[in-house]
Amino acid sequence: xTGVSQDPRHKITKRGQNVTFRCDPISEHNRxxxxxxxxGQGPEFLTYFQNEAQLEKSRLLSDRFSAExxxxxxxxxxxxxxEQGDSAMYLCASSxxxxxxxxxxxxxxxxxxxxx
Amino acid sequence: xxxxxxxxxxxxxxxxxxxxxxxxxxxxxxxGLFWYRQDPGKGPEFLFTLYSAxxxxxxxxxxxxxxxxxxxxxxxxxxxxxxxxxLCAVTDTGNQFYFxxxxxxxxxx
Numbered sequence: 001x002t003g004v005s006q007d008p009r010h011k012i013t014k015r016g017q018n019v020t021f022r023c024d025p026i027s028e029h030n031r032x033x034x035x036x037x038x039x040g041q042g043p044e045f046l047t048y049f050q051n052e053a054q055l056e057k058s059r060l061l062s063d064r065f066s067a068e069x070x071x072x073x074x075x076x077x078x079x080x081x082x083e084q085g086d087s088a089m090y091l092c093a094s095s096x097x098x099x100x101x102x103x104x105x106x107x108x109x110x111x112x113x114x115x116x
Numbered sequence: 117x118x119x120x121x122x123x124x125x126x127x128x129x130x131x132x133x134x135x136x137x138x139x140x141x142x143x144x145x146x147x148g149l150f151w152y153r154q155d156p157g158k159g160p161e162f163l164f165t166l167y168s169a170x171x172x173x174x175x176x177x178x179x180x181x182x183x184x185x186x187x188x189x190x191x192x193x194x195x196x197x198x199x200x201x202x203l204c205a206v207t208d209t210g211n212q213f214y215f216x217x218x219x220x221x222x223x224x225x
Contacts, residue, residue, distance in 0.1 A: 004159070033213070042120075042203050042215030043160065056212060091159050102147045102207040107159030 002026060004108035006092050012114045013082060020078045021111045025094030032075050033105060034067055035091040043091055049075060050097060079113075087115045119143075122204055122216035129223050132193045137219045139204030140186040147211075149187050151180050152203040154218070160203055163189075194223045 005024040013019055025032045031050050035043035046065065047057045052072040060066070064082075069075040079086055089112050093105035123138045141149065148167050152160035164173040166182035173180045177198065179190040189202055201218040208214075 035215075040217065042205075042217045043213075045212055045214070048212070056210075059212075093159075097211075102211060102213075104148075104150050104162045104165050105205075105213060106162055107152075109157070109159045112157075 004092055004094055004106055006108035006111050008111055010112045012116065014116050015082055015084060017082055018078065018080045019082060019113065020076050021090055023075045023092030023108060026106060029094035029096050031095045031097050032069055033093040034077050035093065037089045037091055082115050084115050087113055120204055120206055120214050120216035122219050124219060126220045129194055131195060131223055131225050134192045137189040137202055138186060139216055141206045143206050143208045145209035147207045147209060149182055150205045151189055152205065154201045154203055196223045196225050199223045
């Protein structure tokens, strides 16, 4: 399977702990996106990369959230000092940027985070 | 800010009963409108991309259309396996994607 892969699928942690999620995009895609999705809502954009450059991060939810894509391949999303409100599904997507249009994003199955 | 509104929030159909889902949007410089299907516990699955008013795309029992202010996803003779949440998203010149809250479709045998 050559789709977007996310790890872990589920994460349960205590409030105040740090968590890190990994995303492996489709190999030929140059853009990678992170979203948060809560029950009954659509995905909420957090940040995105083009290759290794983080082009938008103003919509990260707070300074406790950070993302990296060090070599332009896989990406990690870290949440520090987790809070109950961080419980959600975290989705990763990738796409191919072309000069004249935005190609569709392809999503992984997400990491479900539960804060105790 | 760009906005996407989907209606209805939920829709129950009898098997074979055709209907349409609506996605209305306000965006400066539309660079694409996308339809996705999402099953519980899964990530959204890409269905269609529409780039300009008047464009139409079809796949099996689904047909997506686009005007300057809204898009419709028409479902013809749905089957129970079409039950899912259908999400609409738009992207603008800023290259960000904005999703609606989705329509939860249930098709009853």
